[in-house]
Structure formats: structure tokens, C-alpha cells
Amino acid sequence: xxxxxxxxFIARARLLxxxxxxxxxxxxxxxxxxxxxxxxxxxxxxxxxxxxFDEAIGKPVATAYRDVxxxxxxxxxxxxxxxxxxxxxxxxxxxxxxxxxAVSDIARLAVNTTIGILGLIDVxxxxxxxxxxxxxxxxxxxxxxxxxxxxxWPMFGSSTVRDSMxxxxxxxxxxxxxxxxxxxxxxxxxxxxxxxxADLLDASRVLEEAALDKYVFQRDAYLQRRRSLIYDGxxxxxxxxxRGEREPQAEFAPAERSEAAxxxxxxxxxxxxxDDAEQPAQTR
Amino acid sequence: MLNSLLRLxxxxxxxALAGWAGAAAAQxxxxxxxVKNVTLEVIDIIRKDKDIxxxxxxxxxxxxxxxxxxxxxxxxxxxxxxGANWPKTTVEQKKQLTQEFRTLLVRTYASxxxxxxxxxxxxxxxxxxxxDTDVNVQVRVVQSGAQPVSIDYSMEKTAAGWKVYDVxxxxxxxxxxxxxxxxxxxxxxxxxxxxxxxxxxxxSNASSARVEKK
Numbered sequence: 395x396x397x398x399x400x401x402x403f404i405a406r407a408r409l410l411x412x413x414x415x416x417x418x419x420x421x422x423x424x425x426x427x428x429x430x431x432x433x434x435x436x437x438x439x440x441x442x443x444x445x446x447f448d449e450a451i452g453k454p455v456a457t458a459y460r461d462v463x464x465x466x467x468x469x470x471x472x473x474x475x476x477x478x479x480x481x482x483x484x485x486x487x488x489x490x491x492x493x494x495x496a497v498s499d500i501a502r503l504a505v506n507t508t509i510g511i512l513g514l515i516d517v518x519x520x521x522x523x524x525x526x527x528x529x530x531x532x533x534x535x536x537x538x539x540x541x542x543x544x545x546x547w548p549m550f551g552s553s554t555v556r557d558s559m560x561x562x563x564x565x566x567x568x569x570x571x572x573x574x575x576x577x578x579x580x581x582x583x584x585x586x587x588x589x590x591x592a593d594l595l596d597a598s599r600v601l602e603e604a605a606l607d608k609y610v611f612q613r614d615a616y617l618q619r620r621r622s623l624i625y626d627g628x629x630x631x632x633x634x635x636x637r638g639e640r641e642p643q644a645e646f647a648p649a650e651r652s653e654a655a656x657x658x659x660x661x662x663x664x665x666x667x668x669d670d671a672e673q674p675a676q677t678r
Numbered sequence: 679m680l681n682s683l684l685r686l687x688x689x690x691x692x693x694a695l696a697g698w699a700g701a702a703a704a705q706x707x708x709x710x711x712x713v714k715n716v717t718l719e720v721i722d723i724i725r726k727d728k729d730i731x732x733x734x735x736x737x738x739x740x741x742x743x744x745x746x747x748x749x750x751x752x753x754x755x756x757x758x759x760x761g762a763n764w765p766k767t768t769v770e771q772k773k774q775l776t777q778e779f780r781t782l783l784v785r786t787y788a789s790x791x792x793x794x795x796x797x798x799x800x801x802x803x804x805x806x807x808x809x810d811t812d813v814n815v816q817v818r819v820v821q822s823g824a825q826p827v828s829i830d831y832s833m834e835k836t837a838a839g840w841k842v843y844d845v846x847x848x849x850x851x852x853x854x855x856x857x858x859x860x861x862x863x864x865x866x867x868x869x870x871x872x873x874x875x876x877x878x879x880x881x882s883n884a885s886s887a888r889v890e891k892k
Contacts, residue, residue: 427865428858465795469822476824516822527825596793603883604786606875610859615850622849627828629849 431544431613440546441609447549448591453598456591468592470514475586476525477506477513478569486528490536498523527623531560535624544613552616709833709840710804712749713815717799720745724794738788746787751841752780754834758843759856763864771869778876779856785883797821811835814846 431437460468484499502518502525510517519525534556535541542555553561565571570586573579605611622629707715720741724730729737756776757764767775802816812834818826832844832851844853863872 427862472824473822519820519822525825596790600786600789600793603789603886604782606859606863606879610862611855614855614858618850618854619848627849 430541430617433543433545437544437546437613438609440548441612443548444546444551448598452591453595455588456595459588460592460595468589471585471589472593473506473510473516474513475570475589476516477503477510480506480525481569482564482567483526483528486530486533487526489533490528495526499526529560530563531557531620532624534560535620541617541620544617552612554617554620557620707839708804708806709813709831710801710806710815712840713817713831714801716745716749717801717817720791721794721799724791730792733792735788735792738791739784742784742787742791747780747784749840749842751834751836751843752776752783754841754843755779755783755853758853759860760864761857761861763861763869767869771873774873775869775876778873778880781880782876782883783852785880800826813840 428434480499480503484496484503487493487496487499502523505518505521505523506513506516509515516525531554539556541557545553545555545558547553547558550561570582571579573582601608601611723741723745724738727737730741753772753776756772756779759779760767760775764772798820800818800820802818804813804815806813812832815831815833817829817831819829820826827848828846829848830846831842832846833840833842844851846852860872863875867875
């Protein structure tokens with residue numbers, strides 16, 4: 395049994411290495427054509443590497459986790475880590491000038507850590523303290539920073555220049571990553587990563603079926619999603635008549651679009667950053 | 679650990695959870711009421727159907743065809759996803775594109791619906807003015823340990839009642855997301871090339887579903 399498992403692992407590690415070499419070789423040959431993604435060749439290589447890693451290790455581990463543990467245990471694990479996140483979600487809400495949301499986040503943290511037994515039970519959501527989604531990348535966006543070029547990091551995945559800077563803060567302040575002793579921290583990091591991946595097993599299957607080009611599909615979804623998060627789910631609505639009738643070339647030619655777009659809400663597009671290429675005209 | 683983007687993709691599948699249909703959706707049904715009725719009806723069927731819970735994809739597809747699809751305007755959706763390429767297509771190409779895109783979306787829906795796990799829905803009331811012909815109906819899916827996922831249905835008023843022309847899951851518009859994907863394929867292979875790719879995609883999705891069932 396043990397030998398078979400080790401053999402399987404080595405085979406997977408080889409597959410992973412092959413994926414990285416292949417990704418670097420093939421990815422660097424292509425040129426970016428999208429203004430939001432000037433380093434598409436590099437990004438595709440990293441994307442290929444991440445996919446290879448996921449196929450070899452991420453997905454099998456997450457599948458085993460989901461199949462072995464009962465749902466209430468997995469919910470407890472998810473809640474435990476989500477509770478820890480609430481601290482800096484609160485901090486970011488404060489930095490974004492939303493003190494009421496920040497108070498709600500800290501109240502959630504207090505209630506879930508105590509009544510919710512170290513965060514295992516999400517009592518807060520049941521008493522009307524809604525979970526928020528904030529990070530430093532969103533805070534920078536709120537302050538007016540545009541996305542900057544899209545970047546795919548090895549292991550970490552999709553990001554932009556702005557979100558990468560945010561992530562540096564997110565990661566360095568992460569209570570789990572700063573936890574000691576190191577061996578306990580490592581177990582926590584692995585458990586959290588496995589839990590997050592397991593929650594996405596269905597989604598990755600759906601994505602597989604939905605996208606013609608998964609790389610493009612994920613990139614666009616990431617950029618749309620970040621824009622929505624910065625506006626807390628209520629970005630300026632695009633008029634239907636303006637959708638689909640623009641020249642798609644506009645998004646590949648940034649120099650032409652800014653004046654031609656005749657944008658009625660300049661501040662909105664400034665915040666939206668790269669997304670303004672996607673949606674040149676918006677209304678509130 | 680893995681591509682953090684998959685997190686988004688998870689939201690993607692939830693849009694199907696707020697399914698559609700309308701039992702006898704009379705034309706006068708308001709868009710938010712329509713969304714609520716259809717969602718609750720579809721979810722109720724899924725909860726009670728043992729075959730669907732055991733992973734019967736065919737049955738989910740039939741359910742979507744019957745209850746959900748009548749409330750979608752696929753021609754609008756396809757036109758918006760094709761963007762500037764849409765006016766350049768022939769009548770025959772429009773028909774094929776719409777048919778293939780529809781098949782692709784139904785499969786995706788079915789796949790997402792079978793992942794339904796007792797999430798709760800929150801239907802936000804819509805302030806509808808009598809002159810409105812284009813609205814966003816908002817639904818939120820509540821889940822433990824995570825921010826609720828928003829599902830917005832962009833709906834237009836037609837002679838046959840309110841029809842969905844876009845679904846925006848967690849801030850990601852389905853139509854906008856396909857736009858770049860489609861535009862790239864058209865640039866490389868033309869309209870007919872895109873149709874071929876869609877046909878191939880649909881048949882590979884169908885065959886992988888058969889393998890899963892075995």
C-alpha cells in the first residue's frame with residue numbers, strides 16, 4: 395500500500411514537472427493581444443503550471459478530503475478559517491471608510507469566536523451579521539488605484555498589479571501564517587488550502603464545461619469579479635444598448651479608446667481600471 | 679494553493695441554482711416574482727427527486743428545458759456575447775450560433791444544478807416602474823462561512839413576458855465573459871470556425887457526461 399502511494403506521488407511529481415516545462419516552452423511563444431493582459435505569454439505559462447499542479451496534487455487531495463470527511467466537519471473547518479479572516483476584513487472596511495461594516499465584522503469575530511466555539515459555527519450570519527469580502531487589493535481599488543496588468547502567479551493564481559500589492563499585505567498580516575510553532579502553522583496552512591480547494595471541486599468541473607478557452611474565461615471572470623467586489627457588489631450598471639455594440643477591437647487598442655469612449659462617469663472607470671477597456675461606456 | 683480563481687468559478691455554478699421556470703407563468707407576472715417562483719419550484723423538484731440527487735444529468739437537463747428555458751431569450755444572449763461580430767453573421771449562422779450556445783449553457787446549468795446542496799435563497803424586492811423594460815432582478819445565495827453569492831438576472835420585457843438575457847453571478851456577467859472568449863475564436867477562425875468549436879465543445883461535454891455516468 396505504502397509503496398503504491400509513494401509510486402503514485404512520484405508519478406504525479408513527474409507529471410507536474412513536465413507540465414511546468416511544457417508550459418514555459420509553449421506559453422512564452424504567444425503574444426498578448428489584450429490591453430489588460432500585456433504579459434499573456436508568461437501568464438499562460440504560469441496558468442499551465444498551476445493547472446498541472448492542481449491536476450497532480452490539489453484536486454486529488456481535495457477530492458479525498460471531501461469524500462472522507464462528513465459535511466459538518468468540512469463546514470466547521472471552513473468556518474474556523476473564515477472567522478480568522480474577519481479581523482482583517484474589518485480593518486479593510488475601516489480603511490475604506492465603512493465603519494459600520496467594520497463594527498459588524500468585529501462583532502462577528504467576537505460572537506463566532508466565543509458562542510461559535512473558536513469560529514467553528516457561524517453564529518454571526520444567523521443573527522444578521524453578514525459576512526463581508528474585503529482585502530487590501532480592494533482597499534487600494536476603493537482609494538482609486540486601477541487594476542494594472544493582469545498577472546498569474548505560480549501557485550497563487552490570478553491577480554493584477556494592484557491586487558498583488560494588496561496580497562503582499564494580506565499574506566504578511568495573515569494570522570494563520572504568523573502563527574507559531576511552525577509545524578502547527580504548516581498544518582493549518584495545508585488544511586486551509588485543502589478546504590478552499592474542496593469547496594471549488596464542483597466549480598472547476600463546471601468551468602471545464604463552460605469555457606472554450608479556460609485561460610481567457612478565468613481571466614475575464616477574475617477582472618469582472620474584482621471590479622464588482624470593489625463596489626461591494628453594486629458596480630455602475632452597464633446599459634444594455636451599450637453592451638455588445640461596441641467594437642471588440644477597442645479592448646485591444648488602449649490608445650484609441652480613451653477619448654472615443656465618451657465616458658459619462660470618468661471616476662467610475664478610473665476605479666474600474668482595466669475593466670474600462672471592457673466596458674467603455676457606463677451609467678449609474 | 680491552486681489557482682485562486684477557481685473560487686470565482688464556484689460562484690459561477692450557483693447561478694443555475696436560482697433556476698427558472700414558471701409553471702404557468704402568465705404574461706403579467708412581474709420579473710422578480712417570476713424569478714422567485716421559478717427558483718423555488720425548480721429547487722423543490724431537485725430536493726425531492728432521488729434520480730437527480732444520484733447524479734442523473736439527463737433528468738436535470740429535461741427539468742431545465744421544461745421549467746427554465748422558456749424564460750430565457752437566447753437570441754439576445756447570443757447576440758450580446760458575439761458583440762460587434764453579431765451584425766456580420768448571416769441568418770443561418772445566427773441560428774446555428776444560438777442553438778450551440780444554448781446547448782452549451784444548458785449543459786453548464788445542469789452541471790451546476792446537480793451540485794445543489796441546500797443553500798438558502800434571499801430574493802430582493804424589485805422597485806419596478808411601469809415604464810421599465812430592462813431590469814436586474816437580484817437573488818442572493820446564503821452559505822455558511824462565506825459572503826452570500828449574488829445572482830442578478832438581467833431581464834427585458836417582451837411581448838411574451840419578461841425574458842432573461844444575462845446572468846451575473848458574483849459580479850461576473852456570463853455574456854460579458856463569453857464575449858472575449860468568442861471574439862478571440864472569431865479572430866482566429868472566423869464565424870464558421872467559432873461554430874465548429876462550439877459544436878466540438880458540446881459533443882465533448884456530452885461524451886464526458888456519459889463516461890461519468892458509467
